[in-house]
Amino acid sequence: MRVAYWPGCVSRGFTPELHGSMAKVAPLLDIELIELDRAACCGAGVIAEHNQELADTLNARTFALAQQTDGELMMNICSTCQGAQSECQERLDANTDYREHVNSNLSDEGLRYERGLSNKNFLWLLVENIGLDELKSRVKRPLTDLRVGPFYGCYIVRPVDRLGVDEEHPRDRYLHWVIEALGGTVIDYAGVYKCCGFPIITMSKEASLKQAGRHLGDAIDADADCLVVPCPLCHLNLDLQQPVASKVVGRELGMPVLHLPQLVGLALGLSPKELGMNKHIVRPTSVIDWSTSVVAGAPS
């Protein structure tokens, strides 16, 4: 399937391994990525906090660019983008006058957003468009005995109404399902739906890293081998800042944190290095050791 692909900023900035691993995983799932390279930052909630019309216009512009492609839908790989864009889209779709007003800001560029774009995080696309059975059939190296803690974060599961989490689409279970479909073991721990703390890292560093540190500690106590996150900003607090978080909570951590496409790629037969795991601050030793222990069993 062809999708209009919005990688976001951080996946091309401080977590380059995310964008890189998505590019490697996409062809293995027959996803053709049409990159929206003219689009701008979603604002991560900060621009909306500063000026709602500005954030809504920037995202309407991204949506309009996506609608110009022949992609079936728009796909992102960042929960924060998903949350911030869904919030803007909710306003744009709810009110014709407002949408027209925002569209008038884009008219100089000849762009226009039409109501009803489908914008999905890679996680949603995996479950809802590709399907777990199809995903399972493509697994070359099942994640047998790999104990994975899902870390949903906030922007992809709340508020439930805006993000379409309902009985028909239990999107707050999808990470669990994907880990299972890839053959891994889901680890339940206290932090599954909590906040990584990243949004206040510059404002209230201790409170921010206490959150990250606690969730990592809880995952260690639950004997997880690694965590998986659908959001690069969570990755910054949980991986990049983990050594500092360890000092804040006063305990040794050392919990590897994988991006969702990395976990998928691992099961689809790619090596940790191809997936950029060597770029992490916390070396995913447990994952690499696991992958070398099962590599002999992987069909070519």
Next chain:
Amino acid sequence: MPEYTLRIRRYDPQSGDAPRWDTHTVDLSPVQSVLDAILKIKDDEDGSIGIRCSCQQAICGSCGVRMNGKPGLACNTHLEEAAQRGHGTGWNPPDEGQETPVITVEPMGNMPVIRDLIVDMDAVHWKKIQRVTPWLINKEPVPEREYIVPHENMVDVTQTMACIQCGACVSDCLAMEVDPLFIGPAALAKAYRFVGDPRDADHRERLHDLSEDPHGIYDCTHCFNCIDACPKGVAPMSQIMRLRRVAGSDYDINDRNNGYRHEHAFVKNIRKNGLLHEADLLPDSYGGKFNPRAVPELISSLPTAATALARGKMTPRTVLGHPHKAPPEVKKLFDTIDGKQQRYELNLYVSGYEDEPEATETEEQS
């Protein structure tokens, strides 16, 4: 009628005994409330269960509890809905050998338990409400007759006025979990009720106070839990974001917590680059690379940066420069929209939602 199993957390801090779980089965209709079930258990089986309740119509705000891990009013949560909540999670394990749906009822979080399902609202919630001067400070001279308020201003604050002080948002606030001093969602929503009221004389003073407090508006971590928790649609987090917007954009309150600087650095960063350049954002959020405030932060982040450089996560090129520059059209949007005298906003709580569109082609395909 179907049966529901209620697991109720029992705890009396004064007894010296550890908390325990009591299990009761009730025979009630799926559209009866969790409170109905608890009161029935109290009547028929165990009168000693502690719960606070009064109106049973979702207006007094007394019966806030956690049901299958999520906070809400016991009186307006149907048994059926509570049982569905958190399905498959630790609170509500998958139906393995279970004959009836299980509803786990616990006291709310972030507040000390007095007994069973009753928490000490005074110790946390009410103290924080008092903290934000929850009354109108009149402008002088006070009009002799009615104070006429423009309709749109009053509509603007109706959302926060819907709060019934049940504490559900406080219960699940993730910032408060790590910083108990955080003023919190209920009290900050209350603060907006007066900041948004044109009759109030002290907007600047209020905003200054809430911005400068290290546990004030910039301590909210955007987790959205309060929005989902609120049984009255107050959306406390949205009110906190509005407080930030008014403090930062209308009053230019340059707070000591870097809230103002971070917001403005972020906007400037995207205007310039189109995509975020993180290496610039960090020092700029502290006032710029050479600001005395930024120096300790930059020094403390050196070990992390060194590891990131060594691993190839960052490269000198991505740290010093940014490969991406905003196209002129994006810059123009920033200048035109941010330069307007009056911000243009849509509040869905006030405007409501137009009918759902017919399924479009993209939706059908997805």
